[in-house]
Amino acid sequence: MVSTPRRRFLNTLGGQAAVAAAASAGSGWLWAAQAASNTVKPGTDAALIVVDVQNCFVTGGTLPVKDGEQVVPVINALAPKFKNIVVTQDWHTKGHASFASAHAGKKPFENVMLKYGQQVLWPDHCVQGTDDAALHKDLNLPSAQLVIRKGYNPGVDSYSAFMEADRKTATGLAGYLKARGIKTVFVSGLATDFCVGWTAMDARKAGFKVYVIEDACRAIDLNGSLAAAWKAMAKAGCKRVQSADIA
Ligand code: VGL
Ligand code: ZN
Numbered sequence: 203m204v205s206t207p208r209r210r211f212l213n214t215l216g217g218q219a220a221v222a223a224a225a226s227a228g229s230g231w232l233w234a235a236q237a238a239s240n241t242v243k244p245g246t247d248a249a250l251i252v253v254d255v256q257n258c259f260v261t262g263g264t265l266p267v268k269d270g271e272q273v274v275p276v277i278n279a280l281a282p283k284f285k286n287i288v289v290t291q292d293w294h295t296k297g298h299a300s301f302a303s304a305h306a307g308k309k310p311f312e313n314v315m316l317k318y319g320q321q322v323l324w325p326d327h328c329v330q331g332t333d334d335a336a337l338h339k340d341l342n343l344p345s346a347q348l349v350i351r352k353g354y355n356p357g358v359d360s361y362s363a364f365m366e367a368d369r370k371t372a373t374g375l376a377g378y379l380k381a382r383g384i385k386t387v388f389v390s391g392l393a394t395d396f397c398v399g400w401t402a403m404d405a406r407k408a409g410f411k412v413y414v415i416e417d418a419c420r421a422i423d424l425n426g427s428l429a430a431a432w433k434a435m436a437k438a439g440c441k442r443v444q445s446a447d448i449a
Pocket of ligand 2: 292324
């Protein structure tokens with residue numbers, strides 16, 4: 203169906219009318235109407251992408267995301283609802299260009315201009331083969347089919363699981379998903395405003411339908427980056443959902 207602005211307007215009105223009618227019928231009905239309208243069931247052509255749930259990004263890691271470990275039970279509970287699961291790992295070389303320590307006089311969370319553009323500088327993190335780069339030990343995804351590693355080119359970062367920061371070098375994930383007939387991806391993990399956000403937006407660019415599961419993610423939130431990421435994701439057509447909305 204063609205989604206014209208007018209059609210969207212009508213749909214919105216219809217939705218509000220339905221909720222208003224349900225409200226007058228009692229709060230139980232209101233809840234049921236809202237739950238029904240938000241629920242989404244991943245089909246056989248959907249994949250859950252679990253982004254960077256690694257020791258580096260949780261408490262005790264080298265680049266801890268606040269409450270990062272809290273995504274683990276949420277993602278474990280979601281996993282049985284998906285036939286297809288892909289896991290990513292941030293996987294940097296020692297002395298990687300995204301590390302502040304690789305730039306004289308620079309501190310973590312400052313910016314630098316690299317060949318491909320602005321780069322936020324981070325503490326050394328997720329160095330290949332270290333315990334810091336390992337997946338969180340409580341992540342329980344026995345049915346996951348692919349682990350894709352990114353950020354392994356010494357001079358180029360890769361927040362996105364699809365495309366490196368030069369915006370030219372593909373990781374191969376889009377080809378893998380397409381070859382397997384995947385049409386929709388659900389994105390979870392760390393961090394909402396960096397690797398999750400870039401992965402979600404690149405998934406849209408690659409032609410996938412995209413849901414971002416908000417409570418299955420946690421953010422770094424550097425200078426308003428979380429609000430900016432949600433805005434950019436919405437503009438790119440990523441749908442924001444909660445784990446409770448997934449059937
Ligand atoms: C990430 C900053 C640097 C992430 C990775 O996983 O969001 N953030 N490297
Ligand atoms: Zn990184």
